[in-house]
Amino acid sequence: MTDTVLVTGATGFIAKHCIAELLRNGYRVRGTVRDPVRSAENVKRAVARAGVEASGIEIVAADLLKDEGWAAAAQGCRYMLHVASPFPITQPNSREELIAPARGGALRALTAATKAGIERVVLTSSTVAVMYGSGLPHGHIYTESDWTDTSRTDITPYIASKTLAEKATWDYVAKTQNAPELVVVNPGFVQGPALDPDLSTSLEVLQLMGKGAYPAAPRVEFPVVDVRDVAAIHVKAMTHPAAAGERFLATEGSASLFGIGRCIADELPDLKGKVPKFEMPDLMVRALAVFDKRLRSVLPELGVVRRCDNTKARTVLGHTFRPPEEAIAAAARSLRKLKVI
Ligand code: NDP
Numbered sequence: 001m002t003d004t005v006l007v008t009g010a011t012g013f014i015a016k017h018c019i020a021e022l023l024r025n026g027y028r029v030r031g032t033v034r035d036p037v038r039s040a041e042n043v044k045r046a047v048a049r050a051g052v053e054a055s056g057i058e059i060v061a062a063d064l065l066k067d068e069g070w071a072a073a074a075q076g077c078r079y080m081l082h083v084a085s086p087f088p089i090t091q092p093n094s095r096e097e098l099i100a101p102a103r104g105g106a107l108r109a110l111t112a113a114t115k116a117g118i119e120r121v122v123l124t125s126s127t128v129a130v131m132y133g134s135g136l137p138h139g140h141i142y143t144e145s146d147w148t149d150t151s152r153t154d155i156t157p158y159i160a161s162k163t164l165a166e167k168a169t170w171d172y173v174a175k176t177q178n179a180p181e182l183v184v185v186n187p188g189f190v191q192g193p194a195l196d197p198d199l200s201t202s203l204e205v206l207q208l209m210g211k212g213a214y215p216a217a218p219r220v221e222f223p224v225v226d227v228r229d230v231a232a233i234h235v236k237a238m239t240h241p242a243a244a245g246e247r248f249l250a251t252e253g254s255a256s257l258f259g260i261g262r263c264i265a266d267e268l269p270d271l272k273g274k275v276p277k278f279e280m281p282d283l284m285v286r287a288l289a290v291f292d293k294r295l296r297s298v299l300p301e302l303g304v305v306r307r308c309d310n311t312k313a314r315t316v317l318g319h320t321f322r323p324p325e326e327a328i329a330a331a332a333r334s335l336r337k338l339k340v341i
Contacts, residue, residue, distance in 0.1 A: 004028040005238070006077040006118070008109055009084025010043045010059060013200035014124060014190060017231035018081050019043075019057060020050035025235055032062035032073050032084065046196035064105025074109075074116035079238050080180070082109045083124040085165060089201045091156045091297050098161035106165045110172050113180045120181040120244065122237050124230075125166040127188045127223050127251060128159040131306045142308045144186070144247040154300045181244040183237040187230045188223030188251035188308065191327035193334035206331055209261050210271050210341030217258040217276035218285040220301040223251035223308045226327035229319065236317045243317065251308040252321035255328065263328040268336055 005022050009015045010031025019029050033039040040059035047054040062069035064084055074080065085102045092098060106123065113121050132148035132155050140146075148155065148163040155163075166184055173179040190202045199207060208214060233250050237243045255263070261275030280288075282302040289295040313319050335341040 002026065002028050003078040004030055004076055006030050006032065006074055006080040006113075008032045008062065008080070008082045008105075010057075011039050011198060012083055013194065013198075013203065014187070014227055014230055015081070015083040016043065016046050016195050017050065017192070017227045018083060018234050019047050019054075020052050020195075021228075021231040021235045023047070023052040023054065023057075028056065028058075030058040030060060030073065030077060032060055032069070034061065034063050036061050042196065042198070046198075049195045064101035064108065067108060070108050070112035071115060074112035074118055077116060078119055080109065080113050080118050080121045081124070081234050081238065082106060082121055083234075084109075085124070085162065087158065087201045089204050090293050091158060095157040095160050098157045099164055102161035102165035103168045106169050107172060110169060110176075110179065114176055114178060117178075118180045120183065120238060122183045122185060122234050123166065123169050124234070125184045125186045125247070126162040127186050127249065127306075127308055129163040129166045130186055130249065130308070132159055132163075142249070142306060144249055144312055156297045156300075158297070183243045183245070184247040185230065185233055185237060186247055186249050188225045188249075188254070190225055190227050190230055191324070191331040192227035192229075192322075193330045194338060195334075197338050197340050199335075199340070203331055203335065205257075206260065206264060206328070207335055207341055209257075209275050210264055210268070210332070210335065212274035214257075214261075214276045216278050216280040217256070217261060218295065218298050218301075219256070219258075219279050219282060219303050220298050221254050221256040221259075221305050222301070223254045223306065224324035224327055225251050226322040226330065229321050233313055233317060233319055236319060240317055246312070246316070248313045248317065249308045249310050250313055251310050252327075253324045254305070254307065255324045260328055263325055264332045267329040267332040268341070271341065
């Protein structure tokens with residue numbers, strides 16, 4: 001019989017690519033959304049744009065903040081990809097606003113998976129749960145052994161929410177009898193093709209650049225990865241015998257915001273006058289952040305280069321990553337095709 005995989009947050013950018021990859025690999029997919037009436041057909045249409053037959057996707061309701069729906073959603077599934085978690089472009093004032101759905105939602109999903117006898121859960125965490133430790137030497141290369149220090153006061157609510165959710169999940173499986181096996185994927189800044197105009201924050205940044213919202217870029221740089229690689233790694237991690245109990249950094253190189261702008265302009269030359277024209281001095285960014293809330297989350301990043309080692313995903317899962325330029329170019333092309341830049 002064909003195995004069914006539960007994918008949480010089926011409306012999301014990464015989740016839709018995971019669903020497409022699962023269907024390509026012959027799995028049946030059940031996806032959770034907050035509002036099936038509003039989202040079911042949109043999810044199927046978007047996944048079909050990845051070139052797969054998507055009409056058989058089952059869509060059910062489950063909210064990260066509520067208990068209802070999770071038990072029924074998990075029933076009869078062999079695996080779960082827990083991808084849902086809020087990723088807002090503007091940080092809320094309170095950490096709890098993101099921690100409640102991120103950590104509480106992960107525990108709801110894991111509890112339902114345990115009760116339904118799901119074999120393995122793959123959790124979508126982030127490099128942000130890895131790269132903000134304390135007391136590390138300059139130039140440290142981040143690996144799966146590193147953890148963000150949530151007692152740091154300079155991390156954003158989003159960073160705290162992803163770290164605390166991942167920690168709670170490892171804790172849950174360590175302490176719970178008959179808990180499913182857990183694998184965690186920690187992607188960098190995810191680029192690659194959008195399947196519909198419901199954009200993730202990581203593509204909204206590109207859209208804003210393409211629309212000329214940032215005449216100049218703050219001096220920030222982050223690890224990048226293509227969404228098609230993130231999806232492939234989730235599906236490999238779901239069954240690979242050596243993946244159980246492991247974290248996998250999903251990143252390939254890095255890109256600065258200014259460099260991302262240049263990639264967009266190389267791909268879509270008519271946007272050359274819209275993308276950032278220079279890198280802003282850090283002092284200027286700090287001053288502007290007083291007025292522009294969106295800039296506040298980049299303040300701890302100014303001038304900092306964080307590098308991640310993807311050896312484990314390459315060697316254990318046998319994955320080959322696309323280069324960042326290809327991921328960014330594919331994202332730009334897709335936004336143009338969707339007529340959003
Ligand atoms: P999206 O914003 O596209 O997806 C987020 C998903 O979470 C949406 O399906 C959203 O549902 C769902 N969600 C948010 N709040 C709730 C809630 N209360 N109940 C149910 N569902 C909820 O972002 P991405 O696809 O990029 O992100 C997916 C995951 O990947 C997240 O866990 C994110 O932290 C992680 N990630 C993303 C990176 C990136 O650069 N994009 C990098 C590293 C990690 P709805 O459509 O209803 O809002």
